[in-house]
Amino acid sequence: MPETKNLSYAESVNAALRRALAERPEALLFGEDVGAPGGVFGVTKGLRKEFGDRVFDTPISESAILGGAVGAAMFGRRPIAEIMWADFSLVAFDQLVNQAANVRYVSRGALSAPLTVRTQQGNAPGACAQHSQSLEALFAHVPGLRVCLPTTHQDAYDLLLSAIWCDDPVIVIENRTLYHAGKQEVRLGGEVRPIGGAAVRRPGRDVTVLTWGALQHRVLEAADRLAADGIEAEVMDARWVRPLDLDTVLASVRRTGRLVVAHEAHTVGGVGGEVVAAVAEAGVPLRCPPVRVGTPDARIPAAPGLAAAVIPSAEVIAEAITKSVRA
Amino acid sequence: MPETKNLSYAESVNAALRRALAERPEALLFGEDVGAPGGVFGVTKGLRKEFGDRVFDTPISESAILGGAVGAAMFGRRPIAEIMWADFSLVAFDQLVNQAANVRYVSRGALSAPLTVRTQQGNAPGACAQHSQSLEALFAHVPGLRVCLPTTHQDAYDLLLSAIWCDDPVIVIENRTLYHAGKQEVRLGGEVRPIGGAAVRRPGRDVTVLTWGALQHRVLEAADRLAADGIEAEVMDARWVRPLDLDTVLASVRRTGRLVVAHEAHTVGGVGGEVVAAVAEAGVPLRCPPVRVGTPDARIPAAPGLAAAVIPSAEVIAEAITKSVRA
């Protein structure tokens, strides 16, 4: 029975995990420090106590974690594995790209790998270059995977459940700056929806701004500021970067005639390029060239003042939107 | 003193390696089977004999190979490491993205990692899904790396030398179907050029077709066929996907007003999206929507007849070009 609770983002994730473990006896939850300690961000708190050995700590062995998830999924479990930082997935990337993504296709469905990888990414003040990357483009290029970036508390709950219920491997990319940044009303216990689907976060007529991940908050801030100047930006949260909900994006761009894509990941080779290219290919007439906002070519420096100079700020986003509308 | 020789692609690579080992005493060459056996494709034949212990075999330990290259480079060597298949780089991707790419930036040049990774990629008849991927988009998204795909025999020689001479990490992606597919005249011993720069392979006025890697041969085949129909495609070889030579691409697109990008990699999230987005952002007026040609969402099946249904053929490329020109 659905109910509404006032939860932090971390608690919303926790609630989704609790529900999955309760409703799906085949669900397992594991990763480094997720069991007894309840996670380095406290996200899995209480679950070990409630569900016993189905929730457990692993050695610092990402290949064993992800490969273990693939094998357990093939054998009928529904593993939810945590990779503490998306950056760390690169020590075991093979298990996602060469292993998980192939299972169903090569066996024509005789085998499948219904696993969920929870991770989190992005920069936070003082984080070093190896703990700051936004890597969704690497995952999104891989057919066989699904990739989402829940940004609202409700999505933290909903998208994770959709991922766990999905019969294929799904990467859920959270963001540590969101975990404890305030509470929101979250509807729990509703229907688990199929994966996919963008969401309009702010309607507007002048320009379509597609974004995803924690940067969305800066995009909304920029949009609010621009409203004072009479610019009404439609802010859309892609939520899923594989599959991209291109139809919803195109419908908006057809209305506004302008496209800005903003993400925290590096611009070059980022998913923003995919979006712009897909819109361009669709032949939707634009009133001005599309604009991408992302992190320029640099590594992410630790000093907050330096990082702020590369990670897109609300100002930079607002400028890009203004440039697009005034073009 | 420059000379010209009739060489296979593999021999051109070999000649570049021989020259690098001869002229750069700090160069090392290592990888699985590259030493005594001369490489599984015979590319490094004779080099162990000629240069002794500077050319050696490693255990099947890609993290040790790539991490070893990073450390050796920091300590003043110029390692050339082979990863037998680009697919295998994913077991050690951390060493490229989180390690090699950061060395210079984080230390502000106090340290550097002048290493070259030679690998090869793509599908060949009968190859399985784990030996068929085209992964340049994963590398090209990483600031701090450089990435090229030599396709001609001359480029197999030239680009590899540019990579080895480069003071930063470079990924050179070759293609096994080219190694022994015939000989060409190759100029040896010329000046080693700095990295970067696209090359026009076939001039044309009607449409710009940007491509890279072995698929170029199919693109040229398609262009030749279309010439019979009066369509003159300009075929451009990007050669480097990081950095992309956008200026040359834009100049061509400004002339032709049409853009097709063709690569063997999966279309979604591929470097084609980056190219189309960069051209769109530049605001170059196009006479029709840009078109991307790549591998659709599927894993790569082993059966040649199945693989041929997903990897772009000359027909598929020709159709895309025609669609663009007739739009």
Place this chain on the structure above:
Amino acid sequence: MPETAALLAHLESMRRIRSFEEEVTRLRASGDIVGSVHLCNGQEAIYTGACAALDLTRDAVFPTYRGHGWTLACGAPPRALFAELLGRATGINGGRGGSAYLTAPEYGMYGENSIVGAGAPIAAGAALAATFDGSGRVALAAFGDGAMNQGAVHEAMNFAAVRSLPVIFLVENNHYSELTPIADMVRVDRLFKRASAYGFPGARIDGNDPEAVRQAVAEAVRRARSGAGPVLLEAMTQRIVGHYIGDAQHYRPAGDLDAALAAEPIGRLTRELLALGVAQSELDELTARVDREIADASARALADPLADPSTVLEHLYA
């Protein structure tokens, strides 16, 4: 002393694998099969012995690209396997897997793996599942000597150890990794010794004796099912062919191949059976029967239709 019948069953299984690989060699030479093919000639005793010790209605093997022998020993039909290598619609994976990445879960063969070492954590994961479902299932990860130097194998072994997972790590030590001798790539070439670092038993076994392999694997299975955790078995063997079809094996020292041929398991078991009093004619009949079966399977597979390209986008997702 095992019964003659059991030995004859081993011989038949090994002979089936050998005949299959010999036919594959012909089909590769004729161009019907294309691409890289890794034969297992000489290593048949491992597959035959191990599969005899497993309960393949529930247990599972996770081999490498050198997996035709495993697949046949698991009981997969030769015709569907030929068809797979030939890219036929009737292939066990409809031609999608091919020689190096095929899978036959309905026979307990949970997938070759073409990434060296990657199957070890996957097998550990399957074993992990078995600790939750009460099935008593055991997973067997097979890989080569060279794979022991892969990080994923190390992680899998420690993970399996600390969780006491019902997984058997079986090294097919054929002395070479592609073109490179394992002895040049490790300081300690008694690879089974690595198990002690993780705290579980390791042993070297005669990988050219199917009965020795069966016994060692049976004991490992018993241990695994009892909850005692993993075992590392290093089965000593030799391939009597190249790493892949076309490998000229210049890297093998003089005499190496001859010694391998003299010790290969089919000839050896044949001699043993003759010494036990089995008639040459009975063995000849067995060979002829299996060869016919394989020839027939190949012919039928060759006559099967090619995989239909219009299906190529199916099954990427559920």
Place this chain on the structure above:
Amino acid sequence: MPETAALLAHLESMRRIRSFEEEVTRLRASGDIVGSVHLCNGQEAIYTGACAALDLTRDAVFPTYRGHGWTLACGAPPRALFAELLGRATGINGGRGGSAYLTAPEYGMYGENSIVGAGAPIAAGAALAATFDGSGRVALAAFGDGAMNQGAVHEAMNFAAVRSLPVIFLVENNHYSELTPIADMVRVDRLFKRASAYGFPGARIDGNDPEAVRQAVAEAVRRARSGAGPVLLEAMTQRIVGHYIGDAQHYRPAGDLDAALAAEPIGRLTRELLALGVAQSELDELTARVDREIADASARALADPLADPSTVLEHLYA
């Protein structure tokens, strides 16, 4: 019996590290330093002892995110280190590295690494270089107990073994990996035993005794320079603070922290020196002098200008 002067030098080095970390704790609490900071309080004897055994004009250390102590023991100036953590232009990497990923090659500190285990193959690679340049350089890879379960560490050890690379693998076994006890993550918690699987020596040493560490590392350096290859040293220690600043350490059993505090190396060496007849006043003076030096370095760093954002795109490529 080492000379008192040497012990006093160890004490000074350890005290400098401790004072530094205590000041970092204050700067983190005041908000001058932001982000995740991993302190090394309690583990100082390892850095002090090891660096005393290295020739840092040519040798190099490759530590982890818990690397302030290593950097100071290598001789890097505290002010440049504070400045780094404070994001100042004068930071040893201009603020780009930060607490967890800084580098000071001019002092033989070739970079912290925030990816668990990733420094091991890099150190092996540096040692590889040293086998070609006639320099006699030795690389020391330091990492935690938990890192022993990372694939990259395994690969680095085998690679170093087979090529007899002049690299020392030094495990700082502080019993925990973040919030998880190592004893729960391995079956054999005598981690040094893994070395034998690769064929090189491993030993457990007292990681709270700088002189014991110095001697063990000196012997390993001698071996490495002689061409005999790597050594694995497992230095037993404890952190007397959380994994990172802010870690409440609920996971530590009762008494664990008290025992660690009783055994921590600075108190222990202080007691030893007093027993050797050194005057309390001399030790107090040493402490006061180092504390002043650190306070001064912190104050200067705080007064330094912030890193200039306009430089942020520099040095990505040569």
